[in-house]
Amino acid sequence: MPNKRTFVPFKGTAEQEQTLNEVITAHKGKPGANMPVLQKAQEIYGYLPEEVLVKIADGLDVSLSELYGVISFYTQFTVNPKGEHQVSVCMGTACYVKGAADILAEAEKKLGIKAGSITKDGRFSIDATRCIGACGLAPVMTVDEDVYGRLTPGEVAGILEKYL
Amino acid sequence: MSDVNVKVNGIPVSVPAGTTVLDAAAAVGIEIPTLCYMKEINAIGACRICVAEIKGRAGLVASCVYPVAEGMEILTNSETVAKARRTTLELILSNHRTDCLTCARNQNCELQRLSADMGVEDIRFKSDNLQPEIEASTPHLVRDNSKCILCRRCVAVCRVNQGVSVIGPNDRGFATHIGSPYERDLAETGCVSCGQCVAVCPTGALTDNDETxxxxxxxxxxxxxxxxxxxxxxxxxxxxxxxxxxxxxxxxxxxxxxxxxxxxxxxxxxxxxxxxxxxxxxxxxxxxxxxxxxxxxxxxxxxxxxxxxxxxxxxxxxxxxxxxxxxxxxxxxxxxxxxxxxxxxxxxxxxxxxxxxxxxxxxxxxxxxxxxxxxxxxxxxxxxxxxxxxxxxxxxxxxxxxxxxxxxxxxxxxxxxxxxxxxxxxxxxxxxxxxxxxxxxxxxxxxxxxxxxxxxxxxxxxxxxxxxxxxxxxxxxxxxxxxxxxxxxxxxxxxxxxxxxxxxxxxxxxxxxxxxxxxxxxxxxxxxxxxxxxxxxxxxxxxxxxxxxxxxxxxxxxxxxxxxxxxxxxxxxxxxxxxxxx
Missing domain, CATH: 3.40.50.1780 (Rossmann fold)
Incomplete structure (x- = not known):
């Protein structure tokens, strides 16, 4: 299940933990603390693995299931770190009707991972995103800052190879 | 608090301010159907089965959470209400694996009962690919999310009554489902096997691990x-x-x-x-x-x-x-x-x-x-x-x-x-x-x-x-x-x-x-x-x-x-x- 379980081992540092603890202390007991703390925690670690969420749950005295409900609801949160190269396939309406699902399937096949996860070596991650506002170029895939439009599935492998 | 005077389906009644439409109706002997509502435990207005019409107010209200006001005229069974309720029920049914004959909750299911009461004889919106989604990691229960209607009653008892809180609604929209953090098996969580969730589930989504x-x-x-x-x-x-x-x-x-x-x-x-x-x-x-x-x-x-x-x-x-x-x-x-x-x-x-x-x-x-x-x-x-x-x-x-x-x-x-x-x-x-x-x-x-x-x-x-x-x-x-x-x-x-x-x-x-x-x-x-x-x-x-x-x-x-x-x-x-x- 992509982006539901963390696939890479946790390597948090003492500095990160200290920063997180400060954030928790600053918000503890205040109404609506969950969202800002989760956002800061993702800034600190880049993603929200179970090890981090457990610290927040105990720190804020809320349950892990409540926090997980929040992070699985909002797409801004991720339970897997992003790769060195971030591949995104737009799943907005225009891209979708122009065959974005096939583009995504091709990228997943090439990298051997599902959307929402990261390759074992940490080099690539794939996301299926909401509309990125480039409907005129549908279907669209981006790799890092580079935009590739009017794609056919046959072109995907060649594009990704440039970043290998 | 002072009392307010309202009419439910034309019947006048005086109830304390702050009373919900649901309770005001109950006061005159009218039972508004509910699915997600649990007195004192879960009032979230989520399932929309308990909707009622308020004269002069656009749209319908969830009666389990909507408080009455002076002079309010409440209709619990108008055509608009009946139609809305029925459509909601049909939509719930569209995503419910109905295998009533072989379900442990056959004849003891709130969804089945509601369908019968509302005269749903045909499921207009059929989902053809509902497969069992079985979670049977614990010694005591079996969860089948394909029968879950997302009423969250299990979540409420686990959180509010028991303070254990190992389940919740994960994801959103059509993907919403009851699960544990990081989609772990229930057996890997702090579930204490109390079974309060099984006892309050309206459908066959939560049942005993049957050892008969x-x-x-x-x-x-x-x-x-x-x-x-x-x-x-x-x-x-x-x-x-x-x-x-x-x-x-x-x-x-x-x-x-x-x-x-x-x-x-x-x-x-x-x-x-x-x-x-x-x-x-x-x-x-x-x-x-x-x-x-x-x-x-x-x-x-x-x-x-x-x-x-x-x-x-x-x-x-x-x-x-x-x-x-x-x-x-x-x-x-x-x-x-x-x-x-x-x-x-x-x-x-x-x-x-x-x-x-x-x-x-x-x-x-x-x-x-x-x-x-x-x-x-x-x-x-x-x-x-x-x-x-x-x-x-x-x-x-x-x-x-x-x-x-x-x-x-x-x-x-x-x-x-x-x-x-x-x-x-x-x-x-x-x-x-x-x-x-x-x-x-x-x-x-x-x-x-x-x-x-x-x-x-x-x-x-x-x-x-x-x-x-x-x-x-x-x-x-x-x-x-x-x-x-x-x-x-x-x-x-x-x-x-x-x-x-x-x-x-x-x-x-x-x-x-x-x-x-x-x-x-x-x-x-x-x-x-x-x-x-x-x-x-x-x-x-x-x-x-x-x-x-x-x-x-x-x-x-x-x-x-x-x-x-x-x-x-x-x-x-x-x-x-x-x-x-x-």
Whole structure:
């Protein structure tokens, strides 16, 4: 299940933990603390693995299931770190009707991972995103800052190879 | 607060300000259908089944959360309302795997009932690819999200009543589903197996891990001597499975049914409840006299035990080392009864009928085998599973004659019986301990301060010049509050009874399913408990230490309460458990 379980081992540092603890202390007991703390925690670690969420749950005295409900609801949160190269396939309406699902399937096949996860070596991650506002170029895939439009599935492998 | 005047379907009524539309309608005898609403536990306006129309207001309101206002004219059954409700129901059905004929909740399903009431004869929006989504990692329940309607009642009891909170709605939109953090198996979470979620699920999404098959097999096996014991509370709830009102004691019919199902012996776990009192009472006095760890906390409720091991391991030394009555029953069957009856322990198959799903977890625990290599209890069934066996045996339960338990382990006391209600263990213990300490018969056998459905009860008793402070608590969220107050030093007690389920075993997670509409209007905890206390009052024996079987047991087998042998057979050990999987 992509982006539901963390696939890479946790390597948090003492500095990160200290920063997180400060954030928790600053918000503890205040109404609506969950969202800002989760956002800061993702800034600190880049993603929200179970090890981090457990610290927040105990720190804020809320349950892990409540926090997980929040992070699985909002797409801004991720339970897997992003790769060195971030591949995104737009799943907005225009891209979708122009065959974005096939583009995504091709990228997943090439990298051997599902959307929402990261390759074992940490080099690539794939996301299926909401509309990125480039409907005129549908279907669209981006790799890092580079935009590739009017794609056919046959072109995907060649594009990704440039970043290998 | 002042009253406001409203009209519900033209009927004028005056209700306190702040009353919801749902309750205002109820005040004039109109039942608005609900799915997600649970009185005092879950009012989230999520399912939209309870919608109502307010004259002059655009759109419909969720009556379970919408407060009335002066002059409001409420329509609960207008064409707009009926149409909206029906469409909502049809949309819920479109994403519900309807295999009613083979569903454990057939004829006892709120969704099925609602569909029938609203006359849904055709599912207009069909989903053709619904497959079972089975989660069966725990010993006690099976979850099938393909039958889940996302009402969140399970989430509410887990969070609000139990403070365990290991499930919640994950993801969003069409992907929303009930699950655990990081989609872990329920068995990897802090789930304590209390089964409160199963008891409140409106559909077949949460059901028992049905172990009746194993019991039928044992009964069919000519080599097995199959004994069954029934928990105190089961006799006052089982009748509900056969259409009887809550609070009816059907002990006699239950015994007959068990015999006709084919059990070789039908025994009463109330006896081992009495045994628990002897052991636990002795343990309490021993701790008081020898400066042992106090408060002593009861250990009858396996959901509570698991909760303690997981969330409050610092209280493990406070837990009574006594096995629960179920486990004491099994232990006595495979030792004392085996010896007395001349049946080899390995040929005895022990079945317990329990109000509880956590008992399925308990009988698989370590340190629960009086005879090495043999589990004390082979199978633990819920009240619901017993009802299923009775139906399968073709018995007309309500027409059965009354029979009595087999005498070898079937003479019980009122003390053992009231174990089924919150405060019952404490009261039973007080009846015995007070007589042991004072050496004279107690003036009154009734300890009313520890009775009732209140989540936390406190009382002080004078035992021969010594004040004993006790607390009684049910529901794990209450247990959390109580333990925090003990931890902070705010409260000091000598003896605490804790039951995992709100109201104790009468409201256990394994008890008969009652639709939420009944739960909202009837306090099942109180009604079922009243049947126990009513029977206790009429019983010739009301004190554990006066039970002739208990006297014989100690005289001929266990020596005395707390003896070396009693410890070996009737006591157990606990271990701290991790709260999280990482």
């Amino acid at each position: 098959g194993r019991v039928w097999e044992a009964i069919k096996d000519p080599k097995k001597h199959v004994v069954v014991g029934t928990a105190p509370s089961v006799r006052v709830t089982l009748g509900e499975c056969f259409g009887n009102p809550p609070g009816l004691n059907v002990e006699g019919k239950m015994v007959t049914a068990l015999r006709r199902i084919g059990f070789d012996r039908v025994f009463d776990v109330d006896v081992s409840a009495d045994l628990t009192i002897m052991e636990e009472g002795t343990e309490f006095l021993h701790r008081v006299e020898n400066g042992g760890v106090l408060p002593l906390i009861t250990s009858c409720s396996p959901g509570w035990i698991r909760f303690c091991e997981q969330f409050y391991p610092e209280f493990i030394p406070n837990l009574s080392s006594c096995k629960s009555p179920q486990q004491m029953f099994g232990a006595m069957m495979k030792t004392y009864y085996a010896e007395k009856s001349g049946v080899a322990p390995e040929d005895i198959f022990v079945v317990c009928i329990m109000p509880c799903t956590a008992k399925k977890f308990e009988n698989r625990r370590d340190f629960q085998s009086a005879v090495e290599g043999l589990a004390d209890v082979d199978v633990s069934l819920t009240t619901r599973e017993l009802a299923r066996m009775i139906n399968r045996a073709g018995l007309k339960f309500n027409s059965l004659p009354d029979e009595e338990f087999d005498p070898a382990f079937g003479v019980s006391t009122g003390a053992g019986l009231i174990f089924g209600a919150t405060g019952g263990v404490m009261e039973a213990a007080l009846r015995t301990v007070s007589e042991i300490v004072t050496g004279r018969e107690a003036k009154s056998l009734e300890f009313h301060d520890v009775r009732g459905v209140k989540g936390i009860k406190e009382a002080s008793y004078n035992l021969d010049g010594k004040t004993v402070n006790v607390a009684v608590c049910s529901g794990l969220a209450n247990a959390r509050a109580l333990l925090e107050s003990v931890k902070s030093g705010e409260k000091k007690y000598d003896f605490i009874e804790i039951m995992g389920c709100p109201g104790g075993c009468v409201n256990g997670g394994g008890q008969p399913i009652q639709p939420q509409s009944v739960r909202n209007s009837t306090d099942l905890r109180a009604v079922r408990a009243a049947a126990l206390y009513g029977t206790d009052k009429e019983m010739p024996l009301r004190k554990s230490h006066e039970n002739p079987l208990i006297k014989e047991l100690y005289a001929t087998y266990l020596e005395k309460p707390g003896s070396h042998k009693a410890h070996k057979l009737l006591h157990t050990k606990y271990k701290a458990r991790a709260k999280y999987a990482v």
